[in-house]
Every structure is written in structure tokens, then in C-alpha cells.
Amino acid sequence: MNLRHLVAAVALVSLAVPAFAEPSAAGRVKVVSGSAFIIRGSEVMAAELGQPVFESDRVRTGSDGRLGITLKDDTRFSLGPGSEVELSRFAYVPAQGRVALALNVIRGMAAYVSGRIAKLSPDAVKLETPGAIVGVRGTTLALSVSPR
Amino acid sequence: MRRRPIVLTAMFAVSLLAGCGARKVKQPELPGQALVVLLPDPETGAVGRAVVSNAAGKADLVAARDSTVTIARRAPEPVKTLTAAEVKDLFGDVLAALPPPQRHFTLFFRFDSEELTEESRSLAPEIVRAVRERRVPDVLIVGHTDTAGPKVTNFDLGLRRANSVSALLRQAGLDAAAIDVVSHGETELLVPTADGIIEARNRRVEITVR
Numbered sequence: 001m002n003l004r005h006l007v008a009a010v011a012l013v014s015l016a017v018p019a020f021a022e023p024s025a026a027g028r029v030k031v032v033s034g035s036a037f038i039i040r041g042s043e044v045m046a047a048e049l050g051q052p053v054f055e056s057d058r059v060r061t062g063s064d065g066r067l068g069i070t071l072k073d074d075t076r077f078s079l080g081p082g083s084e085v086e087l088s089r090f091a092y093v094p095a096q097g098r099v100a101l102a103l104n105v106i107r108g109m110a111a112y113v114s115g116r117i118a119k120l121s122p123d124a125v126k127l128e129t130p131g132a133i134v135g136v137r138g139t140t141l142a143l144s145v146s147p148r
Numbered sequence: 149m150r151r152r153p154i155v156l157t158a159m160f161a162v163s164l165l166a167g168c169g170a171r172k173v174k175q176p177e178l179p180g181q182a183l184v185v186l187l188p189d190p191e192t193g194a195v196g197r198a199v200v201s202n203a204a205g206k207a208d209l210v211a212a213r214d215s216t217v218t219i220a221r222r223a224p225e226p227v228k229t230l231t232a233a234e235v236k237d238l239f240g241d242v243l244a245a246l247p248p249p250q251r252h253f254t255l256f257f258r259f260d261s262e263e264l265t266e267e268s269r270s271l272a273p274e275i276v277r278a279v280r281e282r283r284v285p286d287v288l289i290v291g292h293t294d295t296a297g298p299k300v301t302n303f304d305l306g307l308r309r310a311n312s313v314s315a316l317l318r319q320a321g322l323d324a325a326a327i328d329v330v331s332h333g334e335t336e337l338l339v340p341t342a343d344g345i346i347e348a349r350n351r352r353v354e355i356t357v358r
Contacts, residue, residue: 028284028286029284030247030248030282030283030284031245031246031247033245049283049284050284066241066242066244066245067245068245068246068247069247070247070250070286070358074250074356074358076246076247076249077246078242078243078245078246078247079242079245080239080241080242080245081241083242095332095335105182109238109239109241109242110242111187111239111242111243111245111246113189113190113246113249114196115250118196127184129180129182129184129218130179130180130181130182130219130220131180131181131182131202131218131219131220131221131222132182132184132200132201132202132218132220132224133200133201133202134184134198134199134200135198135199135200135201136196136197136198137196137197137198137199138189138194138196138197139188139189139192139194139195139196140186140187140188140189140190140196141184141185141186141187141198142184142185142187142235142238142239142242142243143182143183143184143185144175144176144182144183144238144239145176145180145181145182145183146175146176146177146178146179146180146181146182147179147180148179148180
């Protein structure tokens with residue numbers, strides 16, 4: 001690698017950094033009605049339209065709540081009333097081959113429509129329920145989980 | 149006492165109804181029990197595949213509305229295909245809460261330029277419409293180039309192309325905060341070519357509205 005190549009490589013990396021540098025949201029709340037919450041660590045926030053959702057967040061709805069979320073890879077999922085889902089894993093850096101998605105349906109009703117991650121790497125998508133794991137080869141699933 | 153026959157009749161009717169109810173698919177009730185249903189894609193109707201498994205066994209969901217019931221330490225129940233009415237009854241509510249599907253657009257450019265082709269320029273109003281239809285729009289604009297010229301220059305050209313589309317959409321009134329601009333340079337060719345090849349279909353910006 002001569003100096004020109006090195007400079008070129010550094011320039012590429014520094015140009016590429018802004019897209020990945022900030023701890024970026026996995027997705028955003030696109031649909032909300034009734035009581036719905038985002039739980040981040042010990043913090044419980046009322047879910048609002050446009051609110052970002054991060055890896056490890058849990059989302060929860062009350063008995064009158066509904067929630068719809070779109071992730072950065074076009075994955076969509078929703079919760080019916082009285083439901084709770086954890087976005088236990090989300091990685092979407094296709095250029096580096098890092099893609100992963102795990103949704104843990106803790107209780108209630110959930111729907112899932114696969115996005116780019118399932119297309120790029122079907123084995124990278126897992127939906128978890130208390131008693132089994134669902135491996136998804138696209139595209140749409142509905143789950144109903146009785147609380148443990 | 150005179151009323152008893154009526155009460156008995158009513159109880160009989162209730163037990164009949166309950167009998168019908170038992171054949172209907174029920175929500176899981178045991179702690180940690182789950183019902184998993186494979187559904188056709190809401191937009192395309194395509195049916196994927198899902199494998200439901202735990203240490204005790206697995207169930208393959210392969211056809212529209214195939215379902216299984218799971219609980220820890222027991223193999224998933226044999227696959228049962230639900231009717232469309234049963235799916236609507238159980239999941240209509242949660243399916244209605246799914247956000248609208250993403251839309252993709254591809255715009256093409258003149259050689260070595262961030263100027264759109266005439267045809268692509270005319271697509272702009274449709275993109276703006278797709279954005280405005282959404283209550284919470286996210287727009288991802290990814291610039292691409294062909295393999296003519298050095299990689300670094302192409303990375304920069306891809307970025308300029310993406311920025312020019314971003315400017316066009318902002319002129320149309322789109323909020324800059326909803327827009328993400330990225331360049332992939334010559335690393336993701338639509339039409340695979342060797343290095344140094346001029347290819348109009350690779351000179352493009354891909355837009356995702358979600």
C-alpha cells in the first residue's frame with residue numbers, strides 16, 4: 001500500500017464514519033394508540049409517535065394500547081393490547097456483514113413482517129417465545145403469548 | 149320451580165355454544181404457552197417459512213396460516229392450518245397496528261454528474277407524495293456510481309448525488325430531520341461490471357421511504 005492508497009483509505013473511512021458513529025436508533029414508533037410504553041433500563045416512557053427505539057428496549061401496551069414500530073432494515077412489528085416485546089438484538093450494518101434481529105415476545109399479541117435482515121441472512125432473525133424459538137424465512141408471523 | 153325447564157334449556161344451549169367454542173382456536177391460556185401463525189405477506193401475498201423449535205422438537209410452518217402451539221419442555225404441537233376468519237378473529241387487531249410498508253424508488257443520473265435524467269426527475273412528485281402520506285416518515289437516500297473512475301472519487305460522487313436528491317426533496321417541503329444521506333460509491337452495483345466500466349444503470353440513488 002503506497003501513501004496515495006493510504007490517504008484514499010483514510011478518506012473513505014472518515015467519510016463513512018458519520019453514518020455509523022452515533023449510537024443510532026434501531027427504529028421508530030410509527031403507530032400508537034391508547035396506553036403504550038417504551039422501557040429502557042429502569043426508565044419507563046410513554047410511547048409517542050416518532051419516538052426512537054433502541055436495541056434492548058422493551059415495548060409494552062396497556063389493556064387499551066396498540067403500538068407499531070418500523071426498524072431501519074424495513075422490519076415492521078406491532079403489539080396488540082396487554083402485550084410486551086423486547087427488541088433483544090438489533091444490528092444492521094450490511095456493509096460489514098453485521099446483521100441480526102431478535103424479538104422476544106414476552107406476553108400478549110404481536111405481529112412481525114420481515115425486512116432486509118431476513119433477506120440478507122435468514123439465520124440472523126429469531127423470534128423468541130417463553131417456550132420456543134421461531135426461525136423466520138420471511139415474511140409475516142402473528143404470535144399470541146400467555147404470560148408466564 | 150316452574151322456571152327450571154327454561155333454565156335447563158338455557159344451560160343446554162350454553163353447553164352447545166361452548167362445544168362450538170371448543171372447536172374454535174383459542175388464545176393460549178397456560179403460563180408461557182404461545183400460538184405461532186405463519187401469514188402471507190400483507191402486501192405481496194407471498195408466504196415465507198418459519199421453524200418453531202425447542203429442545204423437545206420442532207414444527208415447520210410452510211403454508212399460509214399454518215400454526216403451532218408451544219410451551220416449554222414440550223415439543224411444539226402438530227401443525228394446524230387456521231382459516232382466514234380465525235386469523236382475523238385472533239389477530240385482526242394487532243395486524244391493523246402494523247406500520248405502512250416501506251416504498252423504494254430508484255433515480256438515475258447523467259454520466260459523471262449529480263444531474264438526474266429527465267425521466268427520474270419526473271418521479272420526484274411521487275416520492276414527495278409517498279413521504280407526505282406517512283405520519284412519521286423516514287427517508288433513506290443512498291448514492292451509487294458506476295465503476296468508471298477511482299473508488300474515492302466515486303464515493304464522493306455518490307454522496308453528491310444523494311445530497312442533490314435530498315435538496316430536491318427539501319425544496320419540496322420535506323423536513324431535513326427525516327432524511328438520512330449515505331454514499332455507497334461503486335461498492336453496490338445494480339448491474340455487476342468489471343472496474344472502469346461506464347454503466348448508466350449503476351449511476352443511481354436509491355430511496356427508501358418508511
